Amino acid sequence: MRLGSFIGFACLLTIPWWASSFWLSEAQTWLTYTLAGLSLKLLSKEVGLISLGHSAWLAIGAYGSALTLQVGGAWWLSLLIGVSLGAMSGCLMGWTTDRLQGTSLTVSTLVAALLIQELLLLAENWTGGYSGISVDTPNFLEGSTNQHWGYWMSLLALSGAWLCWQQLKDSTIGRCWRASKDSSQAMCLGINPQRARQQALVWSGSIAALSGILLAWQLQYLSPEAFPLTLSLEILLIGLLGPSNLWGLLCGAALVRFLPQLLALVRMKLPPSWQDLPGLEPLVFGLILICWIWQKR
Amino acid sequence: MLLQTLLGGFVQGCIYSLIALGFVLIYRATRQINFAQGDLLMLGAYLGMQLQLWGVSWAVALLLSLILLFLCGSLLQVGILSSLPRESRILVILLTLGLGFVLRSLATMIWGPAPLFFPSPYEQQLFTWQALVISGAQLGVLIGSMIAWLAIWWLLYRSRIGLGLRALAQDYWMAQASGVSCKRMEALVWGLSATLAALGGVLLAPLSLVHPESGWLSIKAFAAAVLFGFGNVTGAVFGGLLLGITEQLSAAWFPDISRDLVSYLILLFWLWLKGASRIGSAAIVFSGKS
Numbered sequence: 001m002r003l004g005s006f007i008g009f010a011c012l013l014t015i016p017w018w019a020s021s022f023w024l025s026e027a028q029t030w031l032t033y034t035l036a037g038l039s040l041k042l043l044s045k046e047v048g049l050i051s052l053g054h055s056a057w058l059a060i061g062a063y064g065s066a067l068t069l070q071v072g073g074a075w076w077l078s079l080l081i082g083v084s085l086g087a088m089s090g091c092l093m094g095w096t097t098d099r100l101q102g103t104s105l106t107v108s109t110l111v112a113a114l115l116i117q118e119l120l121l122l123a124e125n126w127t128g129g130y131s132g133i134s135v136d137t138p139n140f141l142e143g144s145t146n147q148h149w150g151y152w153m154s155l156l157a158l159s160g161a162w163l164c165w166q167q168l169k170d171s172t173i174g175r176c177w178r179a180s181k182d183s184s185q186a187m188c189l190g191i192n193p194q195r196a197r198q199q200a201l202v203w204s205g206s207i208a209a210l211s212g213i214l215l216a217w218q219l220q221y222l223s224p225e226a227f228p229l230t231l232s233l234e235i236l237l238i239g240l241l242g243p244s245n246l247w248g249l250l251c252g253a254a255l256v257r258f259l260p261q262l263l264a265l266v267r268m269k270l271p272p273s274w275q276d277l278p279g280l281e282p283l284v285f286g287l288i289l290i291c292w293i294w295q296k297r
Numbered sequence: 298m299l300l301q302t303l304l305g306g307f308v309q310g311c312i313y314s315l316i317a318l319g320f321v322l323i324y325r326a327t328r329q330i331n332f333a334q335g336d337l338l339m340l341g342a343y344l345g346m347q348l349q350l351w352g353v354s355w356a357v358a359l360l361l362s363l364i365l366l367f368l369c370g371s372l373l374q375v376g377i378l379s380s381l382p383r384e385s386r387i388l389v390i391l392l393t394l395g396l397g398f399v400l401r402s403l404a405t406m407i408w409g410p411a412p413l414f415f416p417s418p419y420e421q422q423l424f425t426w427q428a429l430v431i432s433g434a435q436l437g438v439l440i441g442s443m444i445a446w447l448a449i450w451w452l453l454y455r456s457r458i459g460l461g462l463r464a465l466a467q468d469y470w471m472a473q474a475s476g477v478s479c480k481r482m483e484a485l486v487w488g489l490s491a492t493l494a495a496l497g498g499v500l501l502a503p504l505s506l507v508h509p510e511s512g513w514l515s516i517k518a519f520a521a522a523v524l525f526g527f528g529n530v531t532g533a534v535f536g537g538l539l540l541g542i543t544e545q546l547s548a549a550w551f552p553d554i555s556r557d558l559v560s561y562l563i564l565l566f567w568l569w570l571k572g573a574s575r576i577g578s579a580a581i582v583f584s585g586k587s
Contacts, residue, residue: 050387052394096569106390107330107519108568114516115561122554233398236391278410279402279509286398290377293392297380 008247012155016148024147025218026257031154032214034253035161037238038246039207042165045244046177047200053109054208054235056116059227061086061209062216066135067126075138079213086209087202094198113232120224132223135216154214161207162246173199230282237285241292259284300429302549303542308435308504310541311442315497316518317533318449319490325466325528326486329378329386333393334494335515336400341366341495342502342511343404346415355418359499363492370491371484378487379480383469397512404509415502434503441500445493446534452489453530462486517544517557520564 015027036054043049065082069075096108120127127133137146168174173196179186180196187193216222234256241255242248260281267280316334323331341362348358373396381388419433453459464472465482473479498511505511521540525532540563544556 050391104568106387108565111516111561111564111568115558115565118555118558118561122558230398233394277406279405281402282398283402283406286395286402289395290392290399293381293388293395294377296388297382 005246009159013152016151021147024151026261028147028151028154028218029215030250030253030257031151031158032211032218033234033238033257034246034249035154035158035211035214036208036235037249037253038158038161038165039204039211040235040239041244041249042207043200043204044239046169046174047197048181049197049200050106050236051109051204052106052229052232052236053111053113053116055227055229055231056109056113057086057089057205057208058212058215058231058235059116059120059224060089061212062222062227063120063127064209065213066133066216066222069136069138070133078138079210082213083206083209086205086207086212088205089209090201090203090205091198093205094194094201110229110232113227113229117224117227128223130223130225132221132226135220135222137220138217150214150218153217157210157214161210164203168203230285233282233285233289237288237292241288255288256285302545304429304431304435306542306545307538308438308541309545310521310538311438312497312501312514312537313518313521313540314534314537315442315445315493315500316515317522317537318446318530319493320519320522321528321530321533322449322486322490322493324522325530326462327483329389330519331393331487331490332390332515332519333373333397333400333512334490334518335512336397337366337370337491337494338498338501338514339404339507339509339512340369340400340498341491342415342498342507343408344495345499345502346413346507347408349416355416359496362499363495366491366495367488369488371488373491374484374487375480379483401509401512408507408509410509412506412508415507417503419503432504434500438500438504441496445496449489449493449530458482458485516564517560520560520567523564523567 012031016024019027036058039057040051040054043051061082064085065078068078068081073081093109093112096105121129168177176186176191176196177200179189179191180193183193186196215226219226238249238252238256240252242250242252263280263284267274267277270277316338319334320331323329344362344365345358348361349355353361377392378389381392417434417437419437422433424431424433424436451459453462461472461477461482462485464475464477465479469479472482498507501511517540518537521537522533524536524539540560543563544559547554547559548556
């Protein structure tokens with residue numbers, strides 16, 4: 001198992017040297033999506049909460065970082081601000097988890113995702129409204145090999161987040177998380193379940209914000225349409241579909257990320273009147289979600 | 298001017314209340330939340346439009362679309378939802394959300410992403426009463442939703458089926474033991490709320506055009522459903538009206554702020570205020586009084 005992980009990691013590490021520019025940027029997005037899926041998996045596996053609003057966290061991180069870069073902040077500062085904004089919103093959500101459990105938390109994350117889009121449009125002076133803003137490239141990413149460094153950065157973030165989770169899992173915090181799934185039992189053990197859930201939300205929020213930042217740095221352009229509810233659905237699929245290890249997440253992200261391209265290939269084979277049919281991707285993702293629930297019963 | 302705004306809000310509120318009623322009926326009877334409610338509304342509107350394009354008259358198209366959506370709703374319950382474990386409500390939310398995506402993209406594929414015109418017999422008419430101008434479409438919404446409220450009230454509190462539904466809402470196994478066919482009741486309730494959504498869709502369509510994204514209305518209708526406590530049939534109607542009027546007033550007074558923002562904030566605040574106690578627990582039951 002160890003050996004397999006090392007070989008896999010080494011393969012991922014060397015992608016920039018042999019992949020073409022297109023596939024490299026695809027691979028980078030793939031890793032970023034995996035990171036976002038990981039943050040959702042952390043939440044659903046450890047404390048049993050399901051979030052439909054992960055696109056909101058991604059947007060918070062991305063805009064936080066982009067605005068810091070725009071006013072001339074250094075890249076590390078923008079990273080710090082983006083991640084702490086994510087952590088803060090996780091903390092804010094955590095305050096309400098005592099009241100909101102299960103279903104109502106899921107609904108409120110969904111509303112939060114819709115609300116964020118409205119707020120981004122409302123704060124037009126900063127976010128540029130519908131037209132969006134361009135993101136300055138962080139200065140260490142400039143130069144000929146910036147795509148390489150962007151990719152390695154995503155890989156570093158993903159493996160860092162994964163190692164963090166593995167460390168947390170068997171620590172006191174992780175055990176508290178798992179105990180907090182059953183509030184009354186947790187309280188019998190002297191654990192404050194709300195605090196545990198809040199901690200998990202802070203971790204999940206920071207990781208999601210980090211993936212948002214990486215996405216923003218890669219795209220170099222942000223608009224509210226970059227974070228639609230479909231993105232939340234995609235992240236949900238990544239987090240839910242696979243088994244709960246890194247390879248499961250990577251496979252889930254690969255499915256979500258490369259399925260649209262596969263569909264584009266399928267489209268070319270279709271008769272001409274079907275080729276520019278809109279809405280094929282949400283249809284397929286919706287069907288995958290339904291099938292997944294179907295086999296769950 | 299204020300009166301005109303209030304009227305607009307009232308009409309919008311009628312639509313919200315129809316969808317909110319659908320949410321509440323399903324929640325009461327099965328403790329599930331149907332997030333495809335808005336997309337069923339869209340489907341109803343498209344069906345009504347398509348039938349009219351095929352030369353069916355407006356009234357028949359309305360009736361057919363209601364019947365078709367009733368079948369859709371009950372089939373969804375019988376075919377998919379009834380085989381899911383009863384206690385996993387989160388799965389139902391995810392499933393209906395996925396279904397919403399599927400319906401939306403199917404509608405985009407069949408009818409295209411552009412908003413379409415919905416023909417109706419009363420679109421041209423305008424009624425004036427003192428300073429108030431009511432369009433035919435608005436009047437249609439008012440009359441149609443009032444008929445729907447009365448029908449639902451009658452069904453719930455004056456008929457044998459309603460007795461069964463109320464029993465089901467109190468306790469599934471008790472109702473089953475007393476001879477209520479719970480499976481049939483659940484299918485009926487899903488069909489009924491799909492019918493309400495279709496009615497809302499057909500009535501709303503002449504006011505705002507038919508387009509695939511019109512299903513997003515359901516999030517706002519959900520806000521309306523929770524406004525006076527989720528699971529309250531009368532509350533859903535008044536919540537819908539209140540939300541519609543609030544929205545129109547806020548649009549008139551603060552034109553810069555999106556109308557959706559208001560309802561999202563109401564919903565978030567309400568969820569925060571009494572989330573777990575209402576939606577999380579299953580303690581609410583149909584009381585005899587409405």
